[in-house]
Amino acid sequence: MRCVVVYDIPDDRVRTRVADVCLDYGLERIQFSAFQGSLEPFYQEELLLKAKKKVGNKEANIQVFPICERDWEKRLVWIQKAKQDKK
Secondary structure, three states: EEEHHHHOOOOOHHHHHHHHHHHHHOEEEEEEOEEEEEEEEHHHHHHHHHHHHHHHOOOOOOEEEEEEEHHHOOOOOOOOOOOOOOO
């Protein structure tokens, strides 16, 4: 099952630790504080628990959205990269 993990964490060090947890579970970064990937529900819960441990008593908002394959295929994506300056 696909999932999207998004978080808002003011502390840079804690935010990096949570990103590392997402990477440990094989998720792919789609925004600075957003990851996506395939992860079974048990592992989604486990990831959230590990992220909570990394946060400790700091301020944080972490959300995991499970997305079925059918809905994942319907997602709309638009990506534009910055143009390189020619010198």
